Amino acid sequence: MMDEQQLKFIEEKAKKLRQHIVKMVGAAGSGHPGGSLSAADILSYLFFKEMKVDPENPRWSERDRFVLSKGHAAPVLYAALAEKGFFPVEDLSSLRKINSHLQGHPDMKKTPGVEMSTGSLGTGFSATIGMALAAKLDKKDYRIFVMLGDGEVQEGQVWEAAMAASHYKLDNLIAVLDYNGLQIDGNINDVLSPEPLNEKWRAFGWEVIEIDGHNLEEIHMAFTKANEIKDKPVMIIAKTIKGKGVSFMENEAGWHGTAPKPEEVEKALLELQ
């Protein structure tokens, strides 16, 4: 259990992240709000409770690494990095604009705190295999966190990486699957079902923990348990709601990659107070 104060703090930060997401995607006029909002609680927990990072020294060698393999959810990552202090919150309004360090998809060369350039699905996940192997080779105890989208696991590369992670017993790698159930063309089970997900990951040698990805207590329990697992990687399958927190975006595939209009931003922000 987390204490009440801590829980409140992470909750408040998650709300802030959601406000940033809606505002920055609205200002950009394009981007991916749905899958950013679904991941806000988990990123809030990771950046404000779980991970050792130092915004003053983004390349600190002992830091925990977070890779957003579902790179299109860049807004939630940028919101978390800005709130954590990696760069000014004001920068968020430059998302997707010319000369901005906040690219449409994460760019490790441009944005402090971004650990891997992602966007082509499946690629970030493989990079975390290399990071986890390097940490083991150097006998370092930092951990590697990676978030995948549910649609992303349709990529074959994901399963190549999944096989490698268990083969090399990467217990310093903790993955989260943002299972919001929707992809661009609609319901994931209509487009190309990835189910049974739990059994698939287990069959690939992973420890699987299933949670409600919006329940901070469950998120806390999952990471606490994940840290104790030895000799294999952990997959936290987090059931989430695409567009979570903004009523008119929730569970609507259309909000995968559509920016809210100014009046919609206003309406959304009222709900996110």
Next chain:
Amino acid sequence: MEKMATRDAYGKALVELGKINKDVVVLDADLSGSTKTAGFAKEFPERFFNMGIAEQNLMGTAAGFAASGKIPFASTFAIFACGRAYDQIRNTIGYPKLNVKIAASHAGLTVGEDGGSHQMLEDISLMRTIPGMTVIVPADGVETKQAIFAASEHQGPVYIRLGRPSIPIIFDDRYKFEIGKASLLKEGKDVAIIATGIMVAEALEAAKELEAQGIEAAVLNISTIKPLDKEAIIQIAQKTGAVVTAEEHNIIGGLGSAVAEVLVENYPVPMERIGVQDTFGESGKPDELLEKYGLKAKNIIGACQKVLNRK
């Protein structure tokens, strides 16, 4: 004549490199016996990672190693490296300019009997269009060894093209390879043969025979396709006024195209290109294939005579 496959030189160089640089890690995709990374695997098992037959993950994992301060050499056949994992090389290695060395063996027709599905003839083209990618095609074992060491010291992504068959040793110990520097192997005033990889030995043979015909052909070895030694190319074009390129690659997008790009903008001269004429390969012995697809010294000689008529 002493012979050695560039992949063998690579394997030996890796072991030497592993001894002096502890940051070097090697990844392979179930082909370590063929790419010759097996020697490193035996010597430094803790720094060797077999990623199985999963080239996309091979490249992505190498990127993760590089992001963690390691110097990964990722090896498989050129067809799988550049074909199967192009997106991973482009987006996870090239785009973030990560310090990954892609050492791809079995490039070109000389794979031989495995046939067209395995004969990578488009890799130079694919790799040189990736911004920031250094592309090296060694001409022999001596150059390969030096190129591997140079690649390990270079900060940024490098593609090194290696071959399967034993090829003549061209260079002696005095040779000094430098990334981005062409080497003039033979002086000549009538025509310049600009070659890369296994075609350098053919070019030297062609130049020798041309000499008997009273034609003085210069031979320029371009082992770094990118960044290209533009000055050396312009200079030799100025000196000879006629150029023939030779490569074991599709004539589209490879050395010939790169040289043409330089000359057309700086010093246009009549030019002929020896290479695979925009087709796939097939099964056969390496020498039979080089013969059938027009990649022998005699073809270079023919191209030289043709280009001289256009002067």
